[in-house]
Amino acid sequence: MDKVKNTKQGHGTAEANHAQNCSPAPKWAAIVTDALFPMPRRQLVARDMLHQAGVGLDFVLVRDHGSPNDVILADDALVDLAEGNVFRIIPRCEDAPQTPCTGPAKLAFVCDDEWEITLIGKQTGHSLKGLFGLPGDAVLLRDFESPHDQSIADSETVEFRDGPVFTCRNKSASRETKIVVNGREKDVAGKTISYADLVVLAFGSIDPNTIYTVTFKHGPPSKPEGKMVQGDVVKLQCGMHFNVTPTCKS
Structure with a gap:
């Protein structure tokens, strides 16, 4: 597995707007060993992610690329969830250098505490409804750290890096x-x-x-x-x- 000590890239549109205009920040979440955990922000240290997931220090965090060369993250690595928010853990004793990973990382979109995995970070409101099996009359909203969530039109482009957490309203009760x-x-x-x-x-x-x-x-x-x-x-x-x-x- 490829091991990363520190990663840092540019922020997406929603994150940039939050930083520049003090607008509400989008919510972030990660999948760790097939369980959903809310995360306090887009970027945080791998060791803190393990703590948030209730994982002990006998394990290390691995970003899931669906590859035998998944990326092992050092405890002090700054993890950008926009680069992939699906992880697994391995015992610390199995942490060893591996061939660099070139495949795309898995991305988990979240809607009302349910999650689906894809490799496609650029979606539309319509394609996200399809991903979650939502009815056509559902109203999809990007979930912000604020009561004022952002409504997403079916034709609107949705970028994973702008926040993967959504909520849904007016869903058909008889779906x-x-x-x-x-x-x-x-x-x-x-x-x-x-x-x-x-x-x-x-x-x-x-x-x-x-x-x-x-x-x-x-x-x-x-x-x-x-x-x-x-x-x-x-x-x-x-x-x-x-x-x-x-x-x-x-």
Whole structure:
């Protein structure tokens, strides 16, 4: 892995406006080991990021490029979240020089505490709605450190470096997502679905004498495939496929 001691680049439009005009600063967040953590500003030291994520000093921070040569960040490195805000950690004893990383860093856009990963930093209001599976009548706003959030039009260009945290208003309460359960299309309301709901969709009811195995694929970027057990809930994405298989208890 490539190791970085210190990085510092120019600020984006929203950040620059904040610095020059005392306008509200955009909110920032990072994904660390598949969990979302709000961050106090765009740039902060790697050691402080570990503290914010509740990670002990036995680990080091690694910026995720989806590469075997992901960038290891020294404790005193100044990390610019605009260059990539998806991270993982490794034990400090595994910190060793590696081949320099040339691939793009992963970017996580956040909306109402849900996040989706992309490599594309330049979006539009419309494409962000698609990324989060929001209905067309949703009002997307960039979330600032202020009650006066910025409304984003569908045709408006959205730069990741101007702040990746958004909120959504006027979402359709009855929004439905089309999924496939055991080969049959289903329209379900809401943004998540539970293990129990999937069993009912597949078989009409839950038999207490039956064990159900639930697997899925084509899920959101944060978890595109996996298995579910009783009590689990997963985020939905249009076109997600579920397979529910019954097995009689012995």
